[in-house]
Amino acid sequence: MLTLYSYPPLFGVADNNGYGLKVFAFLKLAGVPFRHEHIFDASKAPRGQLPYIVDGHDTVGDSETILGYVTEKYGVTLDAALIPAQRTINLLATRTLDDLYWVMSYSRWKDERYWPQFRDALKREHPSLTDDGLTKAKEFNAQRYYFQGIGRFEADAAMARGLADLAALANLIPRQGYVHGDRPTTIDAGIYGFIANIYFYDIETPLKEFVVSHDGLAQHCRAIHTAVSA
Amino acid sequence: MLTLYSYPPLFGVADNNGYGLKVFAFLKLAGVPFRHEHIFDASKAPRGQPFCSSLQPS
Numbered sequence: 001m002l003t004l005y006s007y008p009p010l011f012g013v014a015d016n017n018g019y020g021l022k023v024f025a026f027l028k029l030a031g032v033p034f035r036h037e038h039i040f041d042a043s044k045a046p047r048g049q050l051p052y053i054v055d056g057h058d059t060v061g062d063s064e065t066i067l068g069y070v071t072e073k074y075g076v077t078l079d080a081a082l083i084p085a086q087r088t089i090n091l092l093a094t095r096t097l098d099d100l101y102w103v104m105s106y107s108r109w110k111d112e113r114y115w116p117q118f119r120d121a122l123k124r125e126h127p128s129l130t131d132d133g134l135t136k137a138k139e140f141n142a143q144r145y146y147f148q149g150i151g152r153f154e155a156d157a158a159m160a161r162g163l164a165d166l167a168a169l170a171n172l173i174p175r176q177g178y179v180h181g182d183r184p185t186t187i188d189a190g191i192y193g194f195i196a197n198i199y200f201y202d203i204e205t206p207l208k209e210f211v212v213s214h215d216g217l218a219q220h221c222r223a224i225h226t227a228v229s230a
Numbered sequence: 231m232l233t234l235y236s237y238p239p240l241f242g243v244a245d246n247n248g249y250g251l252k253v254f255a256f257l258k259l260a261g262v263p264f265r266h267e268h269i270f271d272a273s274k275a276p277r278g279q280p281f282c283s284s285l286q287p288s
Contacts, residue, residue: 152277152279
């Protein structure tokens with residue numbers, strides 16, 4: 001059976017990382033059975049990044065590559081009916097989520113207004129984590145943010161960038177149903193991966209305030225959450 | 231007059247960095263007059279946007 005290796009849960013969400021939660025939700029929506037191994041140590045992962053899957057003799061990293069691999073190997077039909085324009089939207093939305101990733105991560109590890117709450121939640125739910133380890137991770141992330149660019153933004157300017165991403169995503173979700181109609185497709189799993197990691201957290205960031213106050217986004221998140229929690 | 235500070239040209243393109251060229255093209259399309267200063271040293275830029283002496287992002 002396929003095994004998904006990804007980061008551990010937080011606040012009742014199956015993976016505290018958007019990319020891992022995206023793969024988790026995709027596998028659930030696709031009905032592909034899998035074992036879920038939660039790890040913190042990414043050193044054995046392809047490119048040293050989580051999530052990855054092991055399926056028979058294949059080890060596959062990178063969430064988009066994983067989705068493509070599983071779709072092909074298991075004949076997943078979630079996106080079978082999509083037209084090229086919809087696939088283009090999916091690519092643009094996926095890249096928007098990549099941008100949102102950095103802002104979310106910044107809000108957890110670098111924005112001093114929210115870092116203490118994030119740190120305490122991690123320690124509460126994952127007592128194996130040490131202060132020393134978390135401090136090292138915080139410093140490592142600060143380096144990542146600086147060289148990526150978001151780390152050069154003041155906290156409010158960084159959050160503003162994420163709010164613009166969220167506004168664009170909110171516009172993609174119709175009043176009823178999912179991005180491409182009455183049934184969820186792969187992009188809904190992708191959006192859930194990130195939005196759930198904002199919406200279900202007891203940390204009142206500007207990002208969460210936005211999601212909570214936009215019914216479409218919040219409802220979409222709850223609907224996918226229900227669908228993948230079974 | 232507005233001054234745009236951005237990376238230098240390459241292959242006849244007004245800025246070899248996509249973000250700088252975007253601003254250049256926008257100003258031209260918008261008809262806003264500006265001076266264009268081409269620099270490599272980003273140390274005086276807001277946020278010092280990415281530059282290091284041996285590795286120039288493009």
